[in-house]
Amino acid sequence: MLNVSNLRVSYGAIEVIHGIDLQVNQGECVALIGANGAGKSSTLKAICGLVPATAGTIEFEGQDITNQSGHSIVKAGITMCPEGRQVFPQMTTLQNLKMGAYPRKDAEQAADVEEMMDMFPILRDRAGQAAGTLSGGEQEMLAIGRALMARPKLCIFDEPSLGLAPKIVAEVGETIARVKEMGKTILLVEQNSAMALRLADRAYLFEAGEIVLSGTGAELQSHPDVAKAYLGH
Numbered sequence: 001m002l003n004v005s006n007l008r009v010s011y012g013a014i015e016v017i018h019g020i021d022l023q024v025n026q027g028e029c030v031a032l033i034g035a036n037g038a039g040k041s042s043t044l045k046a047i048c049g050l051v052p053a054t055a056g057t058i059e060f061e062g063q064d065i066t067n068q069s070g071h072s073i074v075k076a077g078i079t080m081c082p083e084g085r086q087v088f089p090q091m092t093t094l095q096n097l098k099m100g101a102y103p104r105k106d107a108e109q110a111a112d113v114e115e116m117m118d119m120f121p122i123l124r125d126r127a128g129q130a131a132g133t134l135s136g137g138e139q140e141m142l143a144i145g146r147a148l149m150a151r152p153k154l155c156i157f158d159e160p161s162l163g164l165a166p167k168i169v170a171e172v173g174e175t176i177a178r179v180k181e182m183g184k185t186i187l188l189v190e191q192n193s194a195m196a197l198r199l200a201d202r203a204y205l206f207e208a209g210e211i212v213l214s215g216t217g218a219e220l221q222s223h224p225d226v227a228k229a230y231l232g233h
């Protein structure tokens, strides 16, 4: 479904992604793991058209989307759920959800809002409440629900567990598992490698702008380098 080939990304004169290859197949949950600054976010941004690729190609469903506008990449079916949640704090939960469907028709929107509220009942309880007053975990669910309102083919989650208490991290993990059960294809970036590898069918390990290891979630979980450096055992 997504095919990234020999991707390079630079900020000014400094190259931070040095020619990586990765694939995401339909229905898979694929995780990108690695330390701070290893290049995971830059890779996501290049896929979403938020930073230019200086070399290489990004194909989505056979179509070349390299360096296309963010708008046309969303239209192609890729939606990013950004790091730090970034809900609109003054708007209500319901208004935030509807923003995700923009610019689709009202009838469809209403049905999709219902679906999201069935999936995340807490959002129904908080429907009229300003999103900024929701807890961190609730805001993450809202951000995920809002991303799904665009009916994406590929959902990209950037650090969904960042800054959340351990109990809430577990809830976010369950939420992502549910999104996967919906049949969505997922690309997940996480510093919480343990959670990411439990959820992922396959994963890629980034180090200093390169992919140094790839395999199934289970393979990476039991790989000695990963266990020692990223899982703390």
Ligand SMILES: Nc1ncnc2c1ncn2[C@@H]1O[C@H](COP(=O)(O)OP(=O)(O)OP(=O)(O)O)[C@@H](O)[C@H]1O
Residues within 6 Å of the ligand: 011, 016, 034, 035, 036, 037, 038, 039, 040, 041, 042, 043, 191, 206
């Ligand atoms: N806007 C920017 N301008 C210059 N350098 C940047 C910019 N954004 C990221 N970098 C650099 O690019 C490299 C890769 O960063 P990136 O954010 O992609 O890593 P990451 O693995 O996602 O880490 P994190 O988990 O901290 O987001 C780092 O050396 C970082 O300092």
